[in-house]
Amino acid sequence: MKWIICLLIAPIVAASPILNAAFNNSNTRLLNNILGNVNEDASACGNYFGYACGNYVGHNINDYFSNINQKLSYMMYYDLIQQMDELHQISQIPGFNESSVDAKALRYYLNCLDAPPETRTAEHYLRLATPGKGLTWPHLTPSGFEWPRDKFKWMNTLANLHRYGLTNVIVNVEITRNSMLKLSMPNFKVNLHDWLKLKDFGITLYDMGVPYNRQNSFWHEVTSLEWFLEELTNRNEDDEEMHFMSVQDIEWTTELKWQRFIEAIVGHRISSRLRVYIQNLNYFTALRRMDFIHAELLANYIMTRFVLHIRKNANDGGDPIKCIRNLRSSMSLASSLLYKERFQDPTTLEDNIQEVEQIFDQLRRQLIHQVNINRLGLTSKQKRMVIEKVQAIVLNIGNIPKGLDHRSFVSRYYKDLEISTGNLDYAREHLKMLEFRMRKHMAQFQQPFPSSEEYFHMPDTITDFQSPSSPYYLVDKNIIVMPYPLLQEPFFVSDSHDVFKYSLMGFTLAHEMMHAIGTRGILVDSHGNDQDVGQKILSLPQFQPCLNTEHHEERLADIEGLKLAFAAYSSRSKQSRNDEKFTSVNLEKIFFLNVAQLFCTDNYPRNFLHHDDHPLRLQQIVNGFEPFERAFECPRNSLQCDKCEFSANVRPDVEAIAAAALSGMEMGSGPGSEGYEDADDEKSKAMENASQRLAVHRMTPTLEKSHLGGSTSSRIHNPGI
Known part of the structure; x- marks a missing residue:
């Protein structure tokens, strides 16, 4: 069924930003990586995935990662394994602080890695976690005794x-x-x-x-x-x-x-x-x-x-990768602190954060500008509500409270967590960790909600954790969480050209920003309180076609995220025009090719949640988008502005998104996320060879790190944005 919808974002005049050639080193690496995945035999206009990602498998034949998200995640995992090795050596030196958060993280990791198999059985868990005081589970009642059912x-x-x-x-x-x-x-x-x-x-x-x-x-x-x-x-x-x-x-x-x-x-x-x-x-x-x-x-x-x-x-143990993932999900604040302190140079990190926040602010200004145009004729009250919601979005880089000393905060948080220093017992320590986490969760009962500056996200259960390289939006908090691993090449290089930064980081943040004004986000204010203005917007008849299609939340966030990122990039490029180019390749073409890196992946089949498959997603994102057609000299799509067939060529405007053309999930996971069923299980299979390259216990992962550092591939299985 075709339906009429006007674009809120006005046609954007192409701009060719030109920066100083001093940035050529990072620009050249990033560009060569992108072009290495291109298959010139495919048509960019009709099969953009085949064109932008057609040579992905061959170009990355020696990589163990199926996509850029996995690569960034496992780069962090290898770094943390290296740090656990270093901490283990330091812990043998007299004077090591056994009560420090470093020591607690190390002991939990070693328990996962080395605890005997008999401490991992379900029966052992059941003997530790009984049905009540003085009770055992029925089948564990000692021989000769009757289970006290009363x-x-x-x-x-x-x-x-x-x-x-x-x-x-x-x-x-x-x-x-x-x-x-x-x-x-x-x-x-x-x-x-x-x-x-x-x-x-x-x-x-x-x-x-x-x-x-x-x-x-x-x-x-x-x-x-x-x-x-x-x-x-x-x-x-x-x-x-x-x-x-x-x-x-x-x-x-x-x-x-x-x-x-x-x-x-x-x-x-x-x-x-x-x-x-x-x-x-x-x-x-x-x-x-x-x-x-x-x-x-x-x-x-x-x-x-x-x-x-x-x-x-639970975890079977013996595998450093699995145990470091277990540590990261169980003690996320601690692992984030250790990773930041050991592998993020303070000056570089500060520069990266400032650059990302600048991109975020540019996106926000652009979105507010488009809403102010108000081509859909929202009432003043409706428009004001949307703008206030966008203005209040908080970007939390690293998932830590702002304005606090990171180490002091994390140390206080884990102060009452006890990890035994004696014999290794996986079930015992696992149960203590689960109890600690639930105690922290229940401590929220009847307590005032922290401000967005004080807030950090702690999922209810360990299995609710996102990938360490997956950004996500918290609907009830109006916060976008962006993990530290995204501040790595090939995803982000602060001194690279804007075309790289706004196409990957910009598109990722723009996508998450769209969740703030999705069908669930539009129903609550910036404090998570229900408000009826959004419901009135949702009831407008022009938005109903958007709300009755599978995957419409992510599909429209993809489309509008691209438009917003490109608008912000174009606006930025006009402000920083220079006379020198770093490449002869059309910059708009580079922009769209770099966005495609989020969707490039191997041919391993996956069952995506909330999303279309990657070739379809990528084609829907660019279909009918005039700057894309201009960059690749595609025939003009007549459905681009006035009519669109939702199955392939939807081009809703930003205010349609604001009017809740998105289906709000509790957490809208971003372009680098793993939003498919059994993601960790499938990822584990895909990573089995990489894991085997590590010793069963604690082989120094520096060799693996150098392997990663020697490749600038962008393996993107990116199931979710």
Whole structure:
């Protein structure tokens, strides 16, 4: 279906910025890398992916990385492994500070790497994390003793395991953006049948210590209980009303003891008059039926779900790459500090940050300018809301609070984290880490929300972490987080020509900026509070075609991000015009070729989340864009301004985006992100050879680093922007 939409961004007059030839070293490296991926036999106009990335595999034949995102991530991993090796040597010297954040990170890493296999079994975890005080799990009851089923209370067990991050089992618990507690029924997006096939379940039960002759009946019992719970949620899926009730009223309505449950979760006493949010109230009323289910079955079900939760976060050990990734996701603030202090020269880092912030400010000014043009005729109130939201976006480079001494802040943060100095025990330290993280998360309960300058992002669970080289936008916080690894070649070189900086870094930041005014972003103000102006914008009829198409959020963020980045670059180039060129290649052509590096990838199949595949994405980004057609001398696309077919040639304007033509995700992950299913698993397979080049324990990774440094390839599997 074709539909009419006017472009907010006016046609941009081509500009050819020319900078001093003194920058030729970095410019030449970056340009040669880009041109090495080009396949001149393909048509840039009809198959831009084939043209810009057609020689990618051959050009990067000796690389172990499938895309630029993986390359940047693993450059950081190798650096951190090197630092762990250095710290391990230093730790042998008398006087080493065992209470420092460096020492804690080292001990956690060594536990992951070297702890004995018997400390990693599910049975060992279950002996450490019991269903309650004085209780064991049913199948671990000592021979000759009967399991004390009368002492088992399913709510107590859920609260006890919640400290390790277990939620979405029978009851889902959240801290809302206004620091209140919310109870809701669980979702079953992935149930036990989907998660584990029968043969896999047998392996899991064996690891849990369930006797072989009990495994078949065990499997049928726990899956039957899950079917019952799933059916219970299905019956109440229309009951979405949110109630704000006192704990005593919830207890009276449901006939269940929620005060004790909440006290165990938040870690302190509460008043029965405390009010919390509760959704799906009918479901919670139906939970009284749980008291009639056999206690052993309930315990086994909760135990199984807990083991699956642990397995998502656990590590087999022995592999430095996997363990450094585990350290990075478990102690992100610490690993970021260590990486910054050891591998980021302070002067260079300051220059890089200033340059990136300048690009960000240029993008913001350009976006506000386009909104002010107001070609869509938004009301003054609507336009003001959009502009205020854009003006309030905060760029957080490195995911740290601004204005604080980084080391002092991180040291205080991990002060109460205890990593044992004695024998190695992976499960023990892993559980302590999960408990530490959940304690930090629950500390937000009833606390004032930090300002955007004080804020840093800490995902609810370890598995929620983005790739270390993936920027992302936090809808409820109006913050774009940009990790340090993006400040590396070939992604960013501060003294390179603007055409390189605005095409990669600029496009990445512009894409994330678009999420701020997407269909979810437009519904909240810069503090995450709901406001109705955005809903009124969403209801405008001209935006409905944008909202009913698969992947429309990322697709339109791609398109409008490119337009915004190019507009900012063109504006910048006019301000810094010079008479010398560093290359004879058309600069606009370089701009679009460099954007394509984010989408170049090997031929390894992947299942993308929220996105089209790369060839389609890249073609949609450039289709009908007049500066692109001019640069590559393409025939003019008649659908570019007035009409567009959404499947291929959509060219919505920035204000259509502002009017929420984007679908807001909790976190809009950026051009360098890994937004595909099982990203880490597939990445691990793709990186297996690279990992094997490291010693099983602590081979100095300097050789690997020099290999990386010797190649300027841009392996981009970039599943998400």
